């Protein structure tokens with residue numbers, strides 16, 4: 001999907017005339033007139049979104065899209081007041097944000113999506129990231145949706161379970177701004193752990209919902225959450241799902257208990273006995289059933 005079509009490609013503009021990869025079109029460097037026109041197109045879209053009844057608006061400035069390419073030093077090589085230090089690179093994204101915030105109803109929340117790292121040398125630094133979060137907090141953003149990468153093709157992401165959550169955690173707890181964690185979060189248990197441990201305020205799932213479109217209904221049944229909305233045509237399935245979930249959870253808990261490894265806790269009295277009562281000597285054996293060290 002990152003490759004150009006054989007013909008009929010749109011003309012591109014960008015902060016700097018850099019093709020995404022060798023085969024890509026080379027964009028034209030944006031001038032002030034382009035910036036005004038595109039800012040106004042964002043405003044038009046925000047108005048349409050409001051008319052269509054959306055409750056929340058997210059301004060995309062991640063993954064190498066236009067505003068993202070202003071933010072990253074790898075894609076913004078401008079020499080004017082829109083390039084250079086992070087304060088300059090944030091200038092146009094902030095201008096668009098402020099303009100959209102102005103037309104988006106004050107009572108409706110607005111977020112931005114960012115790439116918190118480019119996963120590439122010379123990319124967005126940690127200081128840049130914190131400066132970005134601070135600047136958008138001051139500009140009145142309600143939430144930052146914290147993704148990473150997809151800014152340059154030579155990125156080297158470090159994938160793993162919940163791999164982008166540390167960035168959401170950092171922004172939330174260092175800047176004091178609500179965050180949404182995304183990326184390889186696959187279970188309701190992980191979602192709850194992220195929220196309860198204060199690493200993010202919201203969690204969004206993509207692929208987990210493609211594999212199981214009823215992920216949320218299943219999670220609500222598992223936790224016996226009474227407030228879950230069920231579409232009317234699905235309601236006849238709700239009570240059965242909740243009943244079956246109780247049984248599944250009991251079976252799961254019993255299975256966990258049965259396969260639980262023996263405790264490695266060393267009781268004081270046993271320690272004294274095995275170490276000959278003296279300090280500093282490790283017992284060779286701990287509790288019955290435990291594997292001795294070595």
Ligand SMILES: Cc1cc2nc3c(=O)[nH]c(=O)nc-3n(C[C@H](O)[C@H](O)[C@H](O)COP(=O)(O)O)c2cc1C
Pocket residue numbers: 062063113147182183184185204205206207208
């Ligand atoms: C089919 C598909 C399409 C996606 N399209 C976009 C997109 O257009 N813009 C975007 O920012 N993220 C997009 N994403 C990324 C998701 O928003 C999400 O951040 C990512 O999939 C990681 O979360 P996950 O592990 O829950 O899937 C897409 C993901 C999938 C699976």
